[in-house]
Amino acid sequence: MIEIFNIEFQNPVFIASGVFGFGLKYKNVTRSVGALFTKGITLLPRMGNPPPRIYETPCGIINSVGLENPGVKEFCRSILPRIKKINSRIFVNVAGFTVEEYAQIVEEIGDRVTGFELNISCPNVKEGGVLFGQNPKMAAEIVRVVRKRTRCPIIVKLTANFCDPLKVGRACIDAGADGLSLINTLYGLVFDIKAKKPLITGGLSGPAIRPFALYCVHRLRELKVPVIGIGGIMTGRDAYEFLLAGAKAVAIGTAVLRDPYAPLRIIEELDTLLKGGK
Amino acid sequence: MIEIFNIEFQNPVFIASGVFGFGLKYKNVTRSVGALFTKGITLLPRMGNPPPRIYETPCGIINSVGLENPGVKEFCRSILPRIKKINSRIFVNVAGFTVEEYAQIVEEIGDRVTGFELNISCPNVKEGGVLFGQNPKMAAEIVRVVRKRTRCPIIVKLTANFCDPLKVGRACIDAGADGLSLINTLYGLVFDIKAKKPLITGGLSGPAIRPFALYCVHRLRELKVPVIGIGGIMTGRDAYEFLLAGAKAVAIGTAVLRDPYAPLRIIEELDTLLKGGK
């Protein structure tokens, strides 16, 4: 049992946004994790990007899903009630294309969830996304506007692409955010050597980026706010490193693509480590 | 045969700074590559960092060598003449701790080498290094000062840690640099879970970072200046991707730690690809 934002979570192993849909499928996994971060939700429904959307790289993957989702209305109507039956600890990953959109999505959902994760770091959309997250002023502005519309905890999901997450993180906290999560995917590119043009441009994730993610999380400890550590966590040992580096909890991303049951294993392994075993 | 800066190189496969010492050991490798980037040279001799200096991570390594080198005087006296007998295409990797130091090192070496690679991106030293490289103004200032002291080609080695290499690169070119090389290592951290403190903080390299490095190189093509692509290149195919992304040549780093003869293999594989084979 851990406590963040004065809310109790059954354990510090969460599922990162985008890799588990809405948690409706492997229900015993959804049920067992500390919290679920939903796939990114936009104001209007989105089809997402054309394929290829996933490509494997050394110890990692590049994804370019492009925020495929049914939009906030449909999410609230038909999905949210079903998730809540499985696990009540839900953070909705909010992806706006304008400052106002973030606020609208948050307002639409209201206090039906545990909190919000403002996604200002998606590298897979043409507008918004990572461009907001690279700019401390923009990021703070989004937090300020959203803050006025909700009392639920606001976590800001940071990027470390071409910007310092400490600077952006500080700006967000000063603007009223309650916590930070990082890192979102790094930029990544693979070329198609036959066609001689890019095969996929998207976000790099997986164990490949773990040492960099850990560095970023460790860097944020001076802010003394709750941080959710994300990036390449595959085992309880990896999760433990993030906790030692200052994270209050961790979120599992790519590991779930390799094994949908990975969170269950990680919860167990971490528990053993926290109890002093090995 | 390729030409960069009006200088001919026997092939576009170079050896990256720091992974091959001064090329004095596996001489047939040094002899066969297009050019050698030396280990970083400082004004004064440096002992380097205490161990552990290398740690393995998924598909990568973290290093914290800390610029161990004999200093520029000793380099010019006893090492440079010996490298030149093996391969005349030498770029000295220059690591200053002040702007003036860069200039002094370059001046000391004079026109005895093919050119200089200004290392403003080393994450393994307390002052200078990556801090210079994250700041377009500082970076440009270094280039301006060095430019006055040499006519040899100046390549600036960029970092993509918490800054946009396009911005810094543009500033360097405007200040008189002839070309750019990137990326230097990403930040990386591994925790010692028994001691509960960092085991190693340093620079992350290897195939893990390749998709990110390729993205950075591709981003720089709009500058239309010679770029040396670096980051996780293990095969001729990897090298080819960097050339397709806009690099004029590539430099091999971590691959050499896995196999000192890797550059020979990569030269061959790339040659086959460039000739249209597979």
Added chain:
Amino acid sequence: MMWHLVKIINKEWLSRDIFSMEFTLHGLKPAPGQFFQIRINESYDPLLSRPISIADYEKGRLLMIVKIVGRGTEILSKKKTGDEVLIFGPLGKKLKIKNKKSLIIAGGIGVAPLYFLAKSLKKARIDFTFVYGARTPSELVLKDEIKKLSSRAVFITETGSNKAGTALSVLNELNLAEYGAGYACGPRAMLVELKKMNLQFPVYAFCEDFLGCGCGLCLGCAIKYKGSYKRICEDGPVFELKGLEFND
């Protein structure tokens, strides 16, 4: 749906770069089109599992047929009889076969899931023609089995001595009006061509692509079907060819 640690009870090379693996795994009720995600190794490189179709399943014996096309299948090919493999599944929608005279069109390794389909048709006593094209004669695997199984079987290769061509070039010789359903699996280019032929009966295409999770979670396996993106792994892998939009 879960992980199974299964032992290879028989591994065989069917051609220079195609091999089969047989496992014992009781209690499945798989249908054609379904597949497993195979864990390539315990290292994180390659990181993801690879999807391989059920090529046959009978009395607890599970057959897979794999062609080496890249690193994952290369590593897999080194496994020997007696080695253990972790597989996750069965995944994908169960295809409901039509009770109509059927045309099976296999291009290359596309034969793998269609072999299981053919056996299912046979079991349901549905008459079918099996057209199977490959690049060279030696790449035509399971030829004898398919011959025995099918009411009619036509084999063709691109380097064929008397008659050269692809699976699709055979279709012109058939009386297509006879058929009430088609099933196709092969390279994307084959499916694209086949769609253009606009056959008068429904054709079910077995789609193969690079997958992420393989089980409906990541949205990484999009394919455009009737105007929106579907997941190959969960909504497919079999789709009616007419609805597929290839954009090329």
Added chain:
Amino acid sequence: MMWHLVKIINKEWLSRDIFSMEFTLHGLKPAPGQFFQIRINESYDPLLSRPISIADYEKGRLLMIVKIVGRGTEILSKKKTGDEVLIFGPLGKKLKIKNKKSLIIAGGIGVAPLYFLAKSLKKARIDFTFVYGARTPSELVLKDEIKKLSSRAVFITETGSNKAGTALSVLNELNLAEYGAGYACGPRAMLVELKKMNLQFPVYAFCEDFLGCGCGLCLGCAIKYKGSYKRICEDGPVFELKGLEFND
């Protein structure tokens, strides 16, 4: 110095987590302390090779003894007789043995390079005592061979029934004045302790640590020796204990 693709002609388990591998590799003239970099697998995870000492070399037969301590050695342990392994070397400086009555001190898997050393001393007709400590009796590998080889051999384990202790605790029972040279390999803590004992004869420490390139290029394997950093792989792996600075 180059890559050799060698076949395992004999793989054996010496204890629960220690195994030996024997290869045929002609034409070497290795000396104690030298080692090979072993390619763990073709995937990039783990990325680097692992250093393993020459535990014996005679008539083209190369012996290695490996303890499983992490992922690399774990993967290596799955290799079987008949499998091939890529090895790079021999690497490291050739140790020149002293023509003095010698004391060999092995802690745990540190026995591997010292076994080769003992054989070299024997061949040079140099008298020596072999002290070998391990955690449990079953972890004392090559016991019989060492007994046969040595003028005197003392074995001790931490869980020993009549006498419990470490290799170092045995030293008090010896007449140390007899010896003119020492050779030690074992956990870092053992070397640190041994240094504190300040023996009156030179002791040569075989240093083991995580390496990068293994061949002098990357400066990744620093160890402080007489005030400056030396490379374990190229300047060592054997250093005079007195000069080593452990900082702890």
